[in-house]
Amino acid sequence: MIDSLRVLVLGKLDWSALPHEWFTIGGTVALSGMLLTVIAMLTYFKRWKWLWKEWLTSTDPKRIGIMYIVIAGLMLFRGALDAMMIWIQQSLSLGESHGYLTGPHFQQIFTAHGDIMVFFATMGLLAGLMNLIVPLQIGARDLASPLLNTLGFWLYVGGAILINMFFVFGGEFAAVGWLAQTPLSELQYSPGTGVDYWIWSLQVSGLGSLFTGINFLATIIKMRAPGMTLLRMPAFTWATLCSSVIIITIFPILAITIAMLTLDRYLGTHFFTTTGGGNPMMYINLIWMWGHPEVYVLILPSYGVYSEIVATFSRKRTALYVSNVIGLLGVTAIAMLVWLHHFFTMGAGADVNAAFGISTEFIVLPTALLFASWLLTMFRGRIKLASPMFWFLAFVSTFTFGGLAGMLLAFPAADYQVHNSLFLVAHFHTQIVGGALFGIFAAITYWFPKFTGFKLNETLGKYAVALWLTGFFLAFLPLYILGFMGATRRLDHYTNPSWQPLFMVSVVGFLVLCTGALTQILQIVVSIVQRRQYRDATGDPWDGRTLEWSTPSPVPFYNFTSIPEVHSRDAFWEMKQSGQTAKKHYEDIEVPKNTPFGIYIAAAAFVFGFAMVWHMFLIAAIALVAALLCVIIRTFDEDTEYVLPASKVRELEKAREAA
Amino acid sequence: MTATLVEVHRAEEKARKTYFLFWVYLMTDLLMFAGLFAAFAVLRSNSFSGPTEKDIYQLPLVLAETFILLISSYTAGLAVYSANKGRLKTAQVLLYTTGVLGLSFLTLELTEFSHLISDGNGPSRSAFLSSYFSLVGTHGLHITVGLLWLVILLIFLAKRGLSESMIRKVTLFSMFWHFLDIVWIFIFSIVYLMGVSL
Numbered sequence: 001m002i003d004s005l006r007v008l009v010l011g012k013l014d015w016s017a018l019p020h021e022w023f024t025i026g027g028t029v030a031l032s033g034m035l036l037t038v039i040a041m042l043t044y045f046k047r048w049k050w051l052w053k054e055w056l057t058s059t060d061p062k063r064i065g066i067m068y069i070v071i072a073g074l075m076l077f078r079g080a081l082d083a084m085m086i087w088i089q090q091s092l093s094l095g096e097s098h099g100y101l102t103g104p105h106f107q108q109i110f111t112a113h114g115d116i117m118v119f120f121a122t123m124g125l126l127a128g129l130m131n132l133i134v135p136l137q138i139g140a141r142d143l144a145s146p147l148l149n150t151l152g153f154w155l156y157v158g159g160a161i162l163i164n165m166f167f168v169f170g171g172e173f174a175a176v177g178w179l180a181q182t183p184l185s186e187l188q189y190s191p192g193t194g195v196d197y198w199i200w201s202l203q204v205s206g207l208g209s210l211f212t213g214i215n216f217l218a219t220i221i222k223m224r225a226p227g228m229t230l231l232r233m234p235a236f237t238w239a240t241l242c243s244s245v246i247i248i249t250i251f252p253i254l255a256i257t258i259a260m261l262t263l264d265r266y267l268g269t270h271f272f273t274t275t276g277g278g279n280p281m282m283y284i285n286l287i288w289m290w291g292h293p294e295v296y297v298l299i300l301p302s303y304g305v306y307s308e309i310v311a312t313f314s315r316k317r318t319a320l321y322v323s324n325v326i327g328l329l330g331v332t333a334i335a336m337l338v339w340l341h342h343f344f345t346m347g348a349g350a351d352v353n354a355a356f357g358i359s360t361e362f363i364v365l366p367t368a369l370l371f372a373s374w375l376l377t378m379f380r381g382r383i384k385l386a387s388p389m390f391w392f393l394a395f396v397s398t399f400t401f402g403g404l405a406g407m408l409l410a411f412p413a414a415d416y417q418v419h420n421s422l423f424l425v426a427h428f429h430t431q432i433v434g435g436a437l438f439g440i441f442a443a444i445t446y447w448f449p450k451f452t453g454f455k456l457n458e459t460l461g462k463y464a465v466a467l468w469l470t471g472f473f474l475a476f477l478p479l480y481i482l483g484f485m486g487a488t489r490r491l492d493h494y495t496n497p498s499w500q501p502l503f504m505v506s507v508v509g510f511l512v513l514c515t516g517a518l519t520q521i522l523q524i525v526v527s528i529v530q531r532r533q534y535r536d537a538t539g540d541p542w543d544g545r546t547l548e549w550s551t552p553s554p555v556p557f558y559n560f561t562s563i564p565e566v567h568s569r570d571a572f573w574e575m576k577q578s579g580q581t582a583k584k585h586y587e588d589i590e591v592p593k594n595t596p597f598g599i600y601i602a603a604a605a606f607v608f609g610f611a612m613v614w615h616m617f618l619i620a621a622i623a624l625v626a627a628l629l630c631v632i633i634r635t636f637d638e639d640t641e642y643v644l645p646a647s648k649v650r651e652l653e654k655a656r657e658a659a
Numbered sequence: 660m661t662a663t664l665v666e667v668h669r670a671e672e673k674a675r676k677t678y679f680l681f682w683v684y685l686m687t688d689l690l691m692f693a694g695l696f697a698a699f700a701v702l703r704s705n706s707f708s709g710p711t712e713k714d715i716y717q718l719p720l721v722l723a724e725t726f727i728l729l730i731s732s733y734t735a736g737l738a739v740y741s742a743n744k745g746r747l748k749t750a751q752v753l754l755y756t757t758g759v760l761g762l763s764f765l766t767l768e769l770t771e772f773s774h775l776i777s778d779g780n781g782p783s784r785s786a787f788l789s790s791y792f793s794l795v796g797t798h799g800l801h802i803t804v805g806l807l808w809l810v811i812l813l814i815f816l817a818k819r820g821l822s823e824s825m826i827r828k829v830t831l832f833s834m835f836w837h838f839l840d841i842v843w844i845f846i847f848s849i850v851y852l853m854g855v856s857l
C-alpha cells in the first residue's frame with residue numbers, strides 16, 4: 001500500500017538517486033551554493049520585489065534580452081567546464097594511462113557539452129541579441145506577442161535548469177552524443193534516466209525557441225515602422241527574419257522526432273528500435289533534418305551583425321545590399337535541403353550521396369554574395385578599426401578556414417575518410433566558435449553602449465580578440481591534423497603516442513582561449529568601474545546608421561517617443577544627413593503590462609518534464625493541468641495593457657535630459 | 660465610453676497580429692504532422708508479422724468519422740459568420756453542434772482504438788501500428804484539445820457575450836478546427852484510402 005503510493009507520487013525516484021560521486025556531489029554543492037548566495041544577497045539587499053517586478057515578470061524585450069544573455073553566459077561557462085574536462089582527459093589518456101575519467105562519465109560530458117553549447121549558450125545569446133536589437137531596428141516598441149516572449153524565455157530557462165538537474169537527482173546524464181542517435185538512445189541500450197533528462201530538457205527549451213521564432217517572424221512582418229519596406233530593413237533584422245524562418249520550419253520536426261523517441265522509451269513503440277520493425281536510420285534522417293538547418297540558425301544572425309558592423313565602421317552604406325539579402329535568403333533555402341551530408345556513410349547509395357554532396361557545395365554561392373557585399377562595403381570606405389571590426393576580421397580568417405573544411409567534408413568520397421573524425425570536430429567548432437560566437441562577441445561590443453550608456457574598454461577588447469584568435473587556431477588546428485592522422489571524435493583513450501603532442505598543443509590553445517574569456521570579463525569590470533570615462537551621452541557612439549542609434553542610451557522602456565517614419569535604407573543616417581533628428585513630439589503610448597504567466601506556465605512545464613523523467617505520472621498530470629489553467633486564465637484576461645499618456649512621456653524625457 | 664478612431668485602429672492592428680501569429684503556429688503544427696506522416700510512410704509496411712493495414716482499417720466507420728468532422732467544420736464556420744453578425748444565440752447553438760459532432764468523432768475513433776488494443780494490436784505491437792496510432796492519435800489529441808477549448812469558449816461567451824475580443828477567439832477556434840479538418844482529409848486519403856488499396 002505504502003509502496004504503491006510511493007510509486008504513484010515519486011515514480012522511480014529513491015534514495016539511490018541522490019548524489020554520491022565526486023562530480024555529482026561537486027555539482028550539487030556548486031549549484032546549491034550559487035542558489036543560496038543569490039537568495040542571501042536578494043534578501044540582504046531587500047531586492048526580491050524589485051527582481052520580481054522589474055525583471056522576472058517583465059515583458060520589455062530589452063529586459064528579457066539582458067536576462068537571456070546573463071543565463072546564456074552562465075551556460076557558456078558551464079559548457080566550457082565540460083570542454084576543459086574533455087581536453088584534460090584526452091591529453092592524459094594515452095596507452096597505459098587512462099586519464100581521470102571513466103568511459104561512461106566521459107561520454108556524458110561530451111554529450112552535455114554539445115547540448116549546452118548549442119541549445120543553451122549560443123541559442124540563448126542569439127535570442128537575447130534579437131530581443132535587444134530587432135524592435136529598435138524596425139522602429140517598434142515591442143514584439144508581436146509580449147506574452148509569448150516571456151514564455152519563450154522562461155521555457156528556455158526551464159530547459160537549462162532541467163539539463164543540470166541530473167547532478168542533484170539521478171547522477172547521470174545521457175551518454176549518447178549531443179543528438180542522442182538511435183538505437184543507442186533507446187531503452188534497451190540506455191536504460192537510465194540520462195536520456196530522459198536529455199529528452200525533456202530539449203523538449204521544454206525547444207518549445208521556447210519555437211515560440212521565439214514565431215514571435216520574431218510576426219514582429220518583423222507586421223510591426224515595422226511606416227515606410228520601412230522589406231528592402232529597407234537593416235541587415236541584422238533580415239538575418240533574424242531568416243533565422244526565425246528556419247526555426248519555425250525545423251523545431252516542429254525536432255519536437256516530433258524527440259516525441260517519437262519518447263514513445264519508444266515510455267510506451268514501448270517501435271519507431272527507431274532494432275526490433276518490432278523499427279527503423280533507427282529514420283531517426284538519423286529526422287534529427288539531421290533539424291540539425292543541419294540549426295547550424296544556420298546559429299550563424300545567420302552573426303552574418304547580420306557583421307553586415308551592420310562593416311557598414312558602420314566603413315562609414316558607407318552596405319554595398320550590394322540586395323545581393324546581401326539574396327545571400328541570406330539563399331543560405332536559408334539551401335540550409336534546409338542538404339541534411340544528408342551528415343550521414344553519407346550510412347549507405348544511401350552513390351546517387352543520393354552525390355545529389356546531396358553537390359547541393360551542399362552550392363552553399364558557397366550565397367555565402368560568396370555575403371562576402372562580396374562585406375568586401376565591397378569596406379572597399380574605399382573610411383575604415384575605423386574599432387574592436388567590433390577586429391572581431392569581424394577574426395571571423396573572416398576562421399570562417400574561411402572552416403568553410404573550406406566543410407567543402408571537403410561535403411565530397412562523399414572524401415567524407416568516408418574523415419567522417420566523425422577530429423577533422424569534423426575541428427570543422428564545426430571553427431564555424432560555431434569562429435563564426436557564430438565571434439559574431440555574438442562583436443555584437444555585444446557594438447551594442448553594449450546602447451543599453452548601458454557607456455562603451456567597453458577598447459584596448460582590452462582588442463586584446464580579447466587577439467587572444468581568442470590565437471587560442472582558437474592553437475586549439476583547433478591540431479584537431480584538423482589529428483583527424484587526418486586517424487583520430488576519431490569522442491575518444492576517451494588512445495594508443496598512438498604520436499597523437500599526444502598535438503593534443504597537448506590543443507590544451508595550450510584552450511588555456512589561451514580561457515585568458516581571452518578572462519580578458520573579456522576584465523574588460524566588462526573595468527568598463528563598469530570607469531563608466532564615467534566611457535560614458536556616451538549622445539546615444540550614437542559609433543556614428544551609426546540604423547534606427548536603434550536614434551534613441552537615447554540607455555533606451556527608455558517605450559523605445560521611441562514617437563514612431564519614426566522611414567524614407568530609405570539606413571534611416572537614421574538619412575535623418576542625420578537631412579538634419580531631422582531634433583524634432584520630437586509626444587504621443588500616448590500603449591504599454592504591455594508585466595505578467596507572471598510566462599514564469600507560471602514555464603514552471604509548470606519544468607515540473608512536468610522533471611516528473612516525466614522520474615515517471616511521477618501523477619505530478620506530471622497535475623503540472624499539465626496547472627499549465628492549462630494558466631493559459632486559460634491569461635487568454636481571457638482582457639486587461640493586459642495600459643496607456644502611458646503623452647504628458648507623462650514628456651515628463652520622463654525632460655527628467656532624463658536633465659540628468 | 661465610445662471608442663475613438665485611434666482605439667479602433669489599435670484593436671484592428673491587434674487582431675491582425677493575433678491572426679498572423681496563429682497562422683504561423685498552425686503551419687508549425689502542420690510541419691509536426693508532416694514528421695508523423697513521414698514516419699508513417701516509412702513504417703507502414705513494417706507490420707512485423709502482426710496485422711497489416713488491410714487487416715485493421717474499417718472504411719465505413721472512417722467514412723462516417725470523415726463526414727462528421729466535415730459537417731462540424733461547416734458549423735464552426737457558420738458560427739464565426741453569426742458571431743460577426745452579432746447573433747449570439749445562433750453562434751452558441753452552432754458551436755454546441757460543433758462540439759457534439761467533435762465528441763462523436765472522438766468516440767468513434769476511441770472505439771476503433773480500443774478494439775485494436777483489446778485484440779492485442781496496440782501501438783507496441785509493430786512499427787506500423789506505432790506510427791499509425793501516433794499519427795491518428797495525435798490528430799485525436801488535437802481534437803480533444805479543441806473540444807476543451809470549445810467548452811471554455813462557450814462558458815465565456817455566455818458570460819461576456821460577443822465582445823470584439825470574443826469574436827476574435829471564436830474565429831481563432833474555428834481556424835484551428837478547419838485546420839484539423841484538413842489534416843484529417845490527409846489522414847483519410849493517405850492512411851486509410853491508400854492503405855486499403857495499396
Ligand code: HEM
Pocket residue numbers: 295296298299341342343360361363364402403404405406407408409410411415418419420424427428431432435436
Ligand atoms: C561552407 C559551408 C559548410 C559546409 C560545406 C559544411 C559541410 C559539412 C559537412 C559535410 C558536415 C558533415 C561531416 C561529417 O559528419 O563527416 C558538416 C558537419 C557539421 N557542420 Fe558544417 N558545413 C558548412 C558550414 C557550417 C556552418 C556555418 C556551421 C555552423 C555554424 C556548421 C556546423 C556543422 C556541425 C555542427 C557539424 C556536425 C555535427 C556533428 O556531426 O555532430 N557547418 N558540415
Ligand SMILES: [Cu+2]
Pocket residue numbers: 291292295338339341342
Ligand atoms: Cu550540415
